[in-house]
Amino acid sequence: MKTLNLAVLAALGLISVPTMALDCSQLSNWQATKVYTGGMEVKHLTAKYTAKWWTQNQDPAMYSEPQNVWRKEGICDPIGAPLPIVKLDAPLDQSRHIIASPVMIKATASHPMNVPIKHVDFKVDDVVIMTDNTAPYEVTWTATGLGEHVIQAEVVDDSNGRASSGKRMITVVADDVIVPPSGFKIVGYFPSWQGQVADIQFDKLTHINYSFLLPNADGSLQPLENLAKMQQLVSAAHASGVKVGIAVGGWNGGDDSAFETFASSTEGRATFIRNLMAFVELHQLDGVDMDWEYPDPGSSANNYALLMKELSVELKAKGKFLTAAVVALGYTGGGVLESVFQDVDFLNLMAYDANNTDHASFQYALDSIAYWQGRGLSKEKTVLGVPFYSRPTWQAYRTLVSQDAANACRDTDGASYYNGIPTIRAKAQLALDSAGGIMNWELSHDTNGPASLLTAKWEVAQGMAPSYQCDGSGGPDKPTQCVDIQVDPNQYVVHPNFPNGDHAAAGQRIRHQSSVYEANWWTRSVPGSDGSWQFVCQF
Template sequence: MKTTRLAVMAALGMLSVPTMALDCTQLNDWQPNQVYTGGMEVQHLTAKYTAKWWTQNQDPALYSEPENVWRKDGICDPIGTPLPIVKLDAPLDQSRHVIASPVTIKATASHPMNVPIKYVDFRVDGAVIATDDVAPFEVSWTASGLGEHTVSAEVVDEVGGRASSGQRTITVVADDVIVPPSGFKIVGYFPSWQGQVADIQFDKLTHINYSFLLPNADGSLQPLENLAKMQQLVSAAHASGVKVGIAVGGWNGGDDSAFETFASTAQGRATFIRNLMAFVELHQLDGVDMDWEYPDPGSSATNFALLMKELNIELKAKGKFLTAAVVALGYTGGGVLESVFQDVDFLNLMAYDANNADHASFQYALDSIAYWQGRGLSKEKTVLGVPFYSRPTWQAYRTLIAQDPANACRDSDGTSYYNGIPTIRAKTQLALDQAGGIMNWELSHDSQGAASLLTAKWEVAQGLVPSYQCDGTGGPDKPTQCADIQVDPNQYVAHPDWPNGDHAASAQRVRYQQSVYQANWWTRSVPGSDGSWQFVCQF
């Protein structure tokens, strides 16, 4: 009788043998980036799951409780072989490394059924360059061979299961001249009413949108506030190779009546476009960011689509860009028809202001990307927005860290909720992985010192070692003794009963694989496996 790997696991007590099983031979395996809608069935690990509603990037094994998106239907027959999981944590995709310098290659490995991990192989260009059998799994490779290389990791568990991390591409260069990953946008809004042009870090931006130019109901334009400031901005930005667009609209107290009126007729749209093009060319601007907040589904959406199509034709004839700021998700998202995706260079997703407290969580960023890409927006045209301010106090980030420097390393000071350096870094990595850029509202809210959020974004985009270290407690200095760090007594296990019933709470610390991790926000994921966790220290 043939002894299978699954039988070995059963003998070890690692799983229970079911008395009844399901036929899963016609099911596709669950894919993290695929969109699933209610009623769609998948196989994941050893089980069959059915989606209850729209979902993407939500692991069925972790989101199948009664109140969650997946329903677990039962164990598959023939039972699929459970495999280990490995995620490449470093280096960053598209990062650059000077020849002969050390390159840290790091991976997180686990198993959905707690089978022990035997070792992790690290590969460069497909060849194994080192093996590590002790967590945390990490090796150092000396950069060699100018040009692009692929980096990957493969995990092997104690019963022979293998899994690969997939590849990341890095580039070995002759010197340390750094350029952004090809096509990756770093966009900042700059308001007319506050901030100094001299304070802008132009070397860390690709686009700046001056805010805001307001239209009238007949398609004419109101005088721009602080025109001299915009002219100064254009001159300084162009000297640094940064594009400048004019942002049209804005919140404006919720009054979008001018847009609704002129966009409803061909004559009104033509008048507006003629005036706007004259403004763009007169002031040597590089493009337009349409910030109509918000066209509603229905006739308003149709008029917005017509406006964007007609404006795009005129801008492209002059070599100018067209973008739009859009709501993160929800009803008014339907005011932007899918046809608009073809007419814009990219969309700026305003993934903030979700509520009046924790208004810009990492999950909200994930949901926003999933919403727009689920409707057909390409990765390259997706630009994730982050806030440089707090709610409900509406304080600038620079004000928060002036009150307490420790605020740079957390997302709340007890009364204000915002995005500190760890979350900004995590969202930038998310944008590198799933989008085509990252933007912020707005640049004058940033700190000019070492704790700059724009610097944090730029360093992640460039694959640089962070210049400002956060220890996970709100302080900038890393503790010297990991044993001194207090942790939750419940260590992480791949089971829904840790340590708060089914999750870790924001700021909660746990031990996992000889390291301490702190949750950046509410999470069910494996410590260190994604941006919801921050590494604190290693024993």
């Protein structure tokens, strides 16, 4: 008969729980010259250690818990006798669980010499909560205590041999926020100059980066465009359990001279970091996404590495994240040294803009992941970027779909090249298999309708069937018709004319190619050709 014993006495401190010796017989000794990546295990002195990210020449005994690269798993068995083996099967590492909900904890236990297993102890935060003496070894714990908890299993055989599993981190949350499994990240950039906070699908995101905060050459910061919008974003995102970072830099017309100047000196970096930390804390942000586009190989790369290391120390001390947007691959990628990998929580790979036509192919995504991971970036820190816009027309995906619903299910309409739902789903699956998350530029380019690209990749992350079928059975049949929403096209000027002579202002409408468009801001571009316009209806 299976019995589960609540470890009440242990929890109350009335009995002691023996320390488990680990079987290190299959582990190699740590070597200072060897490169280790996240998840690799070593033996060093008398203990077992697991690398949390890329590392080289960092002594595990000196660089272990809580914030360093190595995690100490425990003391190795001094005798060398065969020990039982135990492995955690559930819950998933970095998973989230609603408070008061049941959490299934499962383990597999065996012995290399077939010595019978006596029991498996299950621990939460180093306290034995239950014991199971019969396979399959599993218990149910009621999630208590908001925040992070450490889950571990420990096995005892009939010869009183003992061994421990690796540790897994879970988070108990207050709200029923749907998040991808295993810490999979879904990141969206949200610009200051377009898009509405109310349109964001927060339930399908883990991180949002507000774009962009610009530095000056002396390390001071320029005033943020549309600060009130960012404050609204932070409030709404936090209410939904989504983290918000400030994206610093951006393309900025190719001008990175401010970064080059302040990053080249100790004083400049210190001034920048001091100002940035004050900004982050003042506005209750969760972290920073560094978008220096781009540090070049050489002295610029060295300065970038110093900047990221120094900024990481300050952010980590406050419990904040540090990420960076990086080029997909190639020469410019050399501006990001491998040492940066250990300073960031993850890198956002901008696997788009490869050319001016088919700029974000599936092969380009594969090549980008291979490039960065080939240099030592761990799977967990690899976040694949996808575009929500087209080239060379620069039209937003939502505009393309509003013009023709069939555009949702293809990657080109003949003039614009982009990623439709099938490609986005394929890339999301690639990210799920080979990376730690998926990112997009940018959220306001998406549609909130059934053909949403964010929904498509979120469904893949959740293991759900597609809600929008690309076989003709799903989605709207045709673009919104003006007559259906009582819009009279005849009241608007026809392009190439503009309402104000040579331009249109925000909110003004214009006719072009049997469609009505509305300006998002001051513009004199061709209606529908870029993000300055939104499609209204067709006539």
